[in-house]
Amino acid sequence: NWISSGKEIEIELGAKIKESLKARVDLTNPDWYVWIEVLGKKTGLSVIKPEEIVKKRVEF
Structure with a gap:
């Protein structure tokens, strides 16, 4: 099974984490976010709390 x-x-990893840790999942009000970015042959992983997210509004 190739994941592209x-x-x-994120979906596959989330399911594995939930299963192995018997974790509760709340997609509307999560305690943690897990983001994965695939850029060619490189992959980035972020695991952060909601309050660590920096948001900046940009107007053009």
């Missing part, structure tokens, strides 16, 4: 996108990896 960060979103697919």
